[in-house]
Amino acid sequence: MSLILKEDEIHIRAINDVFSTGFDNIVSDLEILSRTEILQNYLNEKTEKNFNQLNKQFLLFSSTKRIYDQIRFIDLNGMEISRVNFHKGNPQIVPSFELQNKSCRYYFAEAIKLSKGEIFVSPLDLNIENDKIENPVKPMIRFGTPVFNSKGEKKGIIILNYLAQNLLDEIDEHKSDSRFQLMLVNQDGYFLKSDVNENQWGFMYPDKKEMTFQNQFYNEWKKINNEINGQFETDNGIFTFTTIYPISQAFQSSTNSIDSHNQSKLALSNIDYKWKVVSFFSNDILNYYLKEHVFQTYSIPFVFLLISAAISLFTANIIVKRKNADEKIKRALRALKESEEQFRNLLNYTYS
Incomplete structure (x- = not known):
């Protein structure tokens, strides 16, 4: 059992490392896009040629990286100016008549306030298009940074919509045993990943806001929430847990409202932006495992013991039967010998 629990800790630490590395790579992509010459040309001079080159650059970046659902440039008013959709692996430039105003979205409100070099990272939530949660659901993290022209004037923001299912799949990759539950929980106790699909994304739906870790495991949550691991x-x-702090001090985030349409209520520091990876062995599963483990540990010697006992009993029966048979044979031989003597005596008596 201790080996299973130790392996559990190793997998949880591995998930932490994967998440941190993943965030670093995305931030690197965002910094590259925000500093390209093509973007600078468009910010300095908004010609049709520069606009087309910007679209093509976003298209190429999407095709190459294949981890971003959307790559966007949004102006100071919250209007999408350029957007490329990944479109299930077939990236496409979105025509102008399909572009939307995002001024009311929390991620725009937070990212547009930043200074040069600062980065906004949204909470992990579900993507919304045309004021509705996409179906099937599409887990998303938005990374944004402001961009400036050559005069130092802020012109808008670059936003990368990261397909967060890639990160969530890593949890399944590190789940080596189906007998325990492996969960990802945000700083408010909502399930971002759970073996029970109905528990996930409670903060996105008004009728599911009670589906939190603390409502299921109140006392355990107090300990998990207040300790790092x-x-x-x-x-x-049995609960095994660790805390993931995916954003560095240079990043900023926010809480998103329940409906994810309104502006955020609270800015989050890098310490506040945290997830909990929790592994849970229920007592029912644990008791079953222990019984199974004991059987696996002792079944082979026990089987050999049973076989040995059966062989011994069989041998003993044979020996007993053989002894009984030997006694019968001896008695028969004695009787035969006595009969022969009687027969000889009878013959001697007759001829005499």
Whole structure:
């Protein structure tokens, strides 16, 4: 059992490393895009030629990276100026008549306030198009930074919509045993990843806002939320957890409102932006595992013991039967010998 729990800790640490590395790579992509000569040309001079080159650059970047659902340039008024959709692996430049105003979205409100070099990272939530949550759901993290022309004037923001299912899939990749639950929980206790699909994304739906980790495991959440990592046992089972702080001090984030349409209510520091990776062995599963483990540990010697006992019993029966048979044979031989003697005596008596 201790080996399973130790392996559990290793997988959780590996998930932490994958998430941190993934964020670093995305931020690097954002910085590259925000500093390209093509973007600078458009910000300095908004000609049709420069606009077309910007669209083509976003298209090429989307085709190459294949991890961004959308790559956008949004102006100071919140209007999308250039947008490329990944479109299920077939990136496309979105025509102007389909572009939308995002001035009311929390990620725009937060990113547009930033200074040069600062980066906004949104909470992990579900993508919204035309004021509705996409179906099937599309987990998303938005990375944004302001961009400036050669005069130092802020002209808008670059936004990368990262397909966060790539990160969530890493959790499944590191789940080596189906007997335990592996969950990703945000700083408010909402499930971002759970074995129970109905528990996920409670903050995105008004009728699911009670579906939180703390409502299921109240006492355990107090410990998990207040500590960075650990492993402990309660009446519910064994919990192993660690805390992921995916954004550095140079980044900013915010809480998104329940409906994810309105502006955010609170700015988050890099310490506040955290996720909890939690592994849970329920007592029912644990008891089953222990019984199974004991059987696996002792079944082979026990089987050999049973076989040995059966062989011994069989051998003993044979020996007993053989002894009984030997006694019968001896008695028969004695009887035969006595009969022969009687027969000889009878013959001697007759001829005499």
